[in-house]
């Protein structure tokens with residue numbers, strides 16, 4: 001399998017529904033190298049979970065094929081399962097009495113480890129995820145952050161070289177999220193685990209992923225490092241927010257006529273203008289708008305973010321969609 005941990009070609013999945021077929025994933029190609037942290041970024045319904053469920057053998061592709069951790073997804077699903085960890089979106093409700101350590105050992109045994117191996121593995125995994133000392137705690141007594149770290153630990157008990165995390169930090173407070181990111185980076189650093197993570201948080205993809213696959217409408221619309229994605233939009237982004245009664249399309253027109261711009265995108269609330277230098281563009285933009293009788297409610301100059309990348313790729317804001 002060499003350096004390649006995942007190689008998928010033409011992977012597609014559609015669902016039959018009462019209102020007709022839903023094409024959740026539309027024939028995507030995807031490559032992940034060993035040791036990478038790859039983020040699948042996209043709004044709700046983009047097809048991230050469906051992609052993950054296919055790559056983890058939980059869902060049969062309608063079309064396409066893939067090799068995952070060196071095994072053929074369609075022909076050797078059991079072999080694939082033995083080599084991967086999968087942490088689903090939100091942990092299943094734990095039964096009242098279940099203890100952290102016991103549950104992790106049970107999971108290891110389910111994955112085929114002997115009792116002694118599973119216990120040894122627990123001693124290895126628990127401290128990696130800051131669960132050391134919590135082995136005797138009941139699952140119900142864990143905080144949200146501890147619980148998510150426990151979920152990740154579950155996926156690691158059988159020492160998979162590849163782990164899939166589906167929106168691992170949803171619902172966590174900012175501190176617990178940053179803490180979990182650190183642990184996820186540690187998995188790669190200390191144990192060489194390859195990580196595929198889905199998220200609709202831009203900051204998460206930016207902070208964590210070596211490479212980001214931007215998904216929209218069941219397709220991969222961009223595939224690059226966070227920095228390279230942001231560098232595609234060189235220059236600054238001037239965000240002009242308008243009250244609902246102000247004609248934004250007219251504002252876009254005025255800005256385009258007033259000056260040389262790289263890109264203008266109009267959203268539900270704002271006009272985003274990409275220019276070489278925000279500092280020198282603001283005054284002429286405001287003058288032109290003023291002359292046209294338009295006044296923005298607010299104006300801000302920013303370096304491009306992944307959200308701006310998403311916006312230029314799709315014409316929609318990921319932040320709006322996620323909200």
Ligand SMILES: Nc1ncnc2c1ncn2[C@@H]1O[C@H](COP(=O)(O)OP(=O)(O)OP(=O)(O)O)[C@@H](O)[C@H]1O
Nearest residue numbers: 015017022024042043044045046047048049050051
């Ligand atoms: N079992 C199913 N039956 C019918 N439609 C489905 C099914 N599973 C997913 N879909 C549809 O496929 C599309 C992609 O869903 P998916 O869960 O993969 O998106 P996602 O990017 O993971 O979104 P989220 O961020 O909300 O988890 C959506 O339109 C969804 O409604």
